[in-house]
Amino acid sequence: MDNIIELRKICKSYGERVKTKVLFDIDLQIRKGSFNSIIGSSGSGKSTLLNIIGTLDKPTEGQVIINGTDTRNMNKDQLAELRNTTIGFIFQFHYLLPEFTARENILMPYRISNYNISREIQEWSDKLIDLTGIRDVADNLATDMSGGQQQRTAIARALINRPGIILADEPTGNLDSDTTENIYSLMRDVNREFGTTFLIITHDQRIAEKTDRIIEIRDGRIGLDIVK
Template identity: 50%
Template structure:
């Protein structure tokens, strides 16, 4: 079953000077897939991620995520949808510096109107433990390293058990060692929780570890590759070429 289905999605920015960023995007992402979205800057990949994240609406076309057509939802319903259905991991971890690590992880639960019940606090602690930061739990966010902050952001994204996690350059601000750890963690979560992942990256090494690589170029899908099917070498070659294969 498709977790995500995009049907002729267009996005045009600007009112007087119109810039079309996405052109008739059609794509399906099955449940549990770990997909990398790559492309040069300006290719429209961040725009696509924002549309998938219910943070923005397409100019035309339909986005269906888990049977829910996003264009039919009001602003408030979209907010609730983001809270319950999606997890976000951004390049700049975007944690709230006023709160501790544990409080940041609990934030999605609080946003949905929840209080401090033991069950959810235990779950948050379990997730922090899962990302290997039990000892840092009660520390203020800005006392943690970049890699640690990103792992807390992952724990936060997991709290409401989302069906879909969207990650925008999750390793972009990290050194390669912490980047690897974060990526491993994402893949483990993917196989443990059957969560669908879409990871935007321009790091080819990150992309190569994904189940599927989709390349955007000038607002259209240019390549759609499955390294596990066609092999690493072939994938590398495909990525090197400037020809579009879709």
């Protein structure tokens, strides 16, 4: 069994008095090392699902199993630790800290749990800076980079703790088509080089077609599920 992510009967409702159900009995298994896309119309439940997989949000019912561990009974600290060591997040808006350089932003998830920056981690951040092609701007403030460079920095940051899983929610949603291509080939390179599992929400059909598996969310349920 090589499933790094497993969802069992996930349901999600929002609201207290008036409940709106947005996810219905979702079962899903994601293979370790695979490169997957999630597609579907706006409001279909894609972000809700990704946030539940990333343990940023809790399902109303069902189980989220990450690396063979059921997350249902984990407390806040345990979940934070799991996220910090196992899952990297990339969002449409990169959320870099503007008062820090690209390099400092990349090291941030490491600093959260480690007081000292070891030589080894410094070398690793250098490697990520090269891999993501931001050497020339690595010491610029986050605000002093192009949109594509900022998103590359966010990708390097997502990789600093060597997570097994990267969850990306429309990571190229506000980038032009050349930069979009670039960012995708970068994520693909990372997938091939480190065996990182990717789950990427995209509305770009051409990008989705290049992934190993396309999962469509339709009205809170899995519609098409195409494995190549």
